[in-house]
Amino acid sequence: MNLRDYPVSYDELEPFFTQFEKVAGISGYAGNLNGEIREGGNPFEGWRSEDFPMPPLPTTYDSSKFRDAASAMGYHPFPAGAGIASTSYVNPYGMQMGPCNFCGFCERYGRYQYSKSSPQTAILGALKRMPNFEYRTNSEVLRVELAEDGKTATGVTYWDEAAQEEVFQPADIVILSSYQLNNVHLMLLSGLGEAYNPLTGEGTLGKNYAYQMNGGISMFVKDEEFNPFVGHGANGMIIDDFSISQNDFGAEGFIGGSYWRSGTFNGQPIRNMPLPKGTPSWGAGWKQGIGEWYGHAMSIGSHGSHMAYANNHLDLDPTYTDRHGRPLMRMAFNWHYNDLKMNQFMKRKMEPLAVSMKPDVMQAGFKDIGAQYDVRPYQTTHNTGGHIMAENAREGAVNRYSQTFKAHNVFAMGAGNFVQNTQYNPTGLVGGLAYHTVHAIRTQYLSNPRPLV
Template sequence: MRTDPKKDVVIIGLGWTGAIMGMELADEGLDILALERGEDRSTVPDFQYPDIFDELKYGIRYGLMQKPVNSTLTIRHNTQQTALPYRHLGSFLPGDGVGGAGVHWNGQTWRPQEVEYRLRSYVEETFGADIIPEDMQLQDWGVTADEMEPFLTKFESVAGIAGKAGNINGEIQEGGNPFEAPRSGEYPMPPLKNTWDSDLFAAAATKMGYHPFPRPAANASIEYVNDYGMQLGPCNYCGFCERFGCNNYSKSSPQVCILDALKRKPNFSYKTKCEVLKIEKAADGKTAKGVTYFDDNTGEEVFQPADLVLVCAYSLHNVHLLLLSEIGQPYNPDTGEGVVGRNYSYQMTGGTSLWFKDKVFNPFVGTGSGGMSIDDFSMSQIDFGKEGFIGGSYITGSHSGGRPIQQMSLPPGTPSWGAGWKAAIGEWYGHNLSIGSHGSNMAYRDTCLDLDPTYKDRHGRPLMRMTFDWKDNDIRMTQFMKSRIEEIARSMNPDSMASGYKAPGAQYDVRPYQSTHNVGGAIMGTDPKTSAINRYLQSWDCHNVWVMGASAFPQNLQYNPTGAVGGLAYWALDALRKDYLPNPRPLM
C-alpha cells in the first residue's frame, strides 16, 4: 500500500460541509486535502445549457446521483426481517461527485425552531414525559437556538438565502414567519417573486386565519456577492431545479458559493474518484492517524496520514464509515446500548393536488424553493397531548416546474395512457396547484443503522443495514396535516382534488421518491452513552475525528435539513479554531 505525505487535515467528501470546513481551515494556514469518491463537477462544463435540461438523463436516470452498483445499503422494516439491498434509487437520492446533494437539491433552507433543539426537555416540561411513546428515543441536541443563531446567519450569508424574516431579536416582522426562532437580522436577499398558485394558496390560508410567508430559498432573487467573493445571478425560473445542476449561477451550491474561491488556496487540494475505506486509529485507539482510501484513478489503496480527520460525506455514509472504522460503540436495538447507528430517522411528507378548469398557472415558470408557506402547525404550535402525537409540519403552496415527464399532473379518473391520456394532458396541463406537508419524523429504539451480516460492497466491506418503518405517532401527525390541508384546499373550490399521505398501518416503501433527508445515526449530544459525537460534533472516542452533516440530528426536524447542516458546520468550526487547534483534546 502506498503512503502519501502527511497532511494537517483530511476531509472526507467535498459537498457543503467539506467545502465549508476546507475554506475556513485553509485560512488557518493548515495543509488540507479533501478526498471525494465521485467525479469532479463544475458549473462549466457540467451544468451548461442545453445539456443540463435533459430530463430523461437527470430527472429519470439520475445522472447526478450515486449508482447503487458503487454505493448502496440494505433495508428492512424491523429487526426480525432479513434486509435486502437497495438496488434501484427511489426513496432517497444521494448526490454523486463534488458538490454532493448540494448540486441537485431544490434550495429549501430553514432554521430549526427553538423547541426542536431541546425537544425532549420541551415535551417533558410542557406536556409531561408520559406522552412520549415507550419506544420513542427523543433527545435534545445539546445546543440551543441562541447558540446556533450566528452560525446559521453565517451559512445563510455564504449561501445567499432569499426570504423574509419573521422574528428579528424578538420583534415579530410583518410578512415573515411569526413562529421562527429569533434572528439577528434580515435574510441576505429579498424573497423570490411569487407564482400565481402561491398567491392563491396564501390568500386562502390568510382567510382561514393562518400566517403565510415566503418560503426561504437558496435560489437568488437578485444579484449577490457572498462572504467569499462568489457571485450569484438572479433565478430565471427555468423549472429545472430538483435533480439538476444550475446553469445560471442562481441556485446555491458548493460550486457556486465556495469551491472556486477554495480552489485558489495554495494550501488546499482535493482528489476525485478516491473513496475512503476506513479511518485508521492510532495505536492508543483514542485518536485517528489518517485514512485509507481506494484511488480509482490508479486502482490502488493509499494510506493518507493526517492530524485531523473531518467526516463530511452524506449522512448515511458518515455512519457507515464510523461503523467500518470501529469508532464509537455500534448501537444494539435489542439492548438499547451503543451509539453509532442509533436514532436513524427520515422525513414524513404528503400533499394534496387541486385542479381548476378555469385557471392556468404556467407551471413551466418555476423555481426550486419558491412558494408561500404556513407554520401554524409547526412543533411549537401543536398541543401534543391533545392531538396524540409528537411532531409538526410546515405547509406550502408552490410548484417547481412543469416538465414533460415528471410534472404532468392529472386529476383522478383520467386515463393513464393512450389517446385518452393525451387528450387529458391537453385539457389539464397548467391547471394544477399543489399544497404539500413537510413534517418531522421521530427516532425510535428499532430505527437504526448497523453493518449487514451478508452483503458486501465492491471493496469487500459489509454494506450498512437500515432498519426503518413508519410508526403510529408520525402517521397520526401526517393525518392531522392532511385534514388541515384539505380544509384549505376545499376553501379554494377546485374542480377536482386528490391527496396522498401515509395512511394508518402504512409501511415504508423504498420505491417512490420521498426525500433525501436521511438523518441520525451519528447523533450529537452531551452524554457519551446516548450520542456518538459531542455538542461540537467531535467524536467522543477519537478526539481528532469530527463528524459533520445531518447524521448528527437526534431526530428529524419538520424542516429540510440543509440550513441546520450548514449552521452546525460553522458552529463546529468555531470550537475547532478557538478551543481545539491551540490544544488538541476532547472538548467535553
C-alpha cells in the same frame, strides 16, 4: 421513542446560522428580527440577528392563491426561504451569484447563472484559490485509520480508481462530510464508536435514524392557468401554523408537526404531469388527460416531522459486501403510529383550506394509519441521525462540537448529528452546526488538540 435534546442551544447557534445564510446566499424575509415579530414573515420562527442576505423571490400564481386562502382562514403565510438568489449577490468569500429567472428547470439541474446555493457556487471556487487546498477526484475513502490506543485517527485509507490501489493519507484532523448515510457507514467500518443494539439500547452508531413524513393535496382547476415553466426548486408560500411548536400534543395524541407549502417547483416534461386519479397512465387516454389538465394543477404539501425510535436504526449487514469486501450498511425502518397520526391530522386540517380554493377536482395523498414504509416511491432525501449529538458517549456518537467521542481529532458533520427530524429540511441546521464546529476547531482545538467540552 428515543427522544433527546441537543447539547447546544438555538441562541448559541444563531450567529452560525446567520454566517451560513450569508455564505450560501439565502433569499427570504425574517419574521422575528431581534425579537420583533414582522408582518409578512414567519411569526413562529426563532429570533434572527439579521435579515436574510437577499429579499424573497417573487411568488407564482399558485403560491399567491394559497397565500390568500391561508390568510382568509387566519393562518400566517410567508415566503419560503430559498437557497436561490433573488438578485445579484457576492458572498463573504467573494463568490458571485446571479438572479434566478424562474426557468422551470431548476429542480435537479445546475444553473448557468450561478443562482443556486451549491458548494460549487458558494465555496469551492474560493477554496481552489488557496495554495494549501487540494482535492482528489475518482477517490473513495474506505475507512478512517485509528492509532494503536484508539483515541485519535492517523488518517484515512482511500481507493484510487485511476491507479486501482489503496492509498493511505495521513492527517492531523479528519472531517467526515460525505452525507449522513455514508458518514454512518464509515464510522461503523472504522470503529468510531459502538454499534447501536436496538434490543438493549446500548451503543450509539446507527441509533436514531429518522426520515420525514409527508403528504399533500392536488387540485385541478379547468379555467385557471398555472404555468409550470415559471418556477424554481425552492418556490412557494409557507404556513407554520401546524408546526411542531404549535400543536397541543396532549390533546391531539401525537408528537410532531408539519409546515405546509404551495408553489411551482419545475415544469419538466414527463416528470411533472399531475393528472386526476382514473386517468390512464399511457396511450391515447393519457395524452388526452395531459391536453386537458397540463398547466391546470396546483398542490399543497405537508412536510412533516419524524421522531426517532428504538427499532429504526442502521448497522452493518452480516451477509452482503461491496466491491471492496466491506460489509454494506443495512437499514431497519418502518413508519410508526405517532407519525401517521400526525399525518392524518394534517389531512383533516388541510382539506377545508383546499376546498375554499374551489378546485374542480381535489385529491389527497396522505399515508393512512397502518401504512408500511415502501422504499420505491420518492419522498425526500432528508435522512437524519445515526451519529447523533449528545452530552456524553453513552447517549450519542458526537459531542456539541460534532467531535466524535471515540477519537477527538475526528469530526462528523451533517444531518447524522440530528437526534430526531423535526419537520424542516436539514440544510439550515447542517450549515449552522458546521460553522459552529469549524469555529471550535479554530478557536479551541488547533492550539490544544483534546476532547472539547
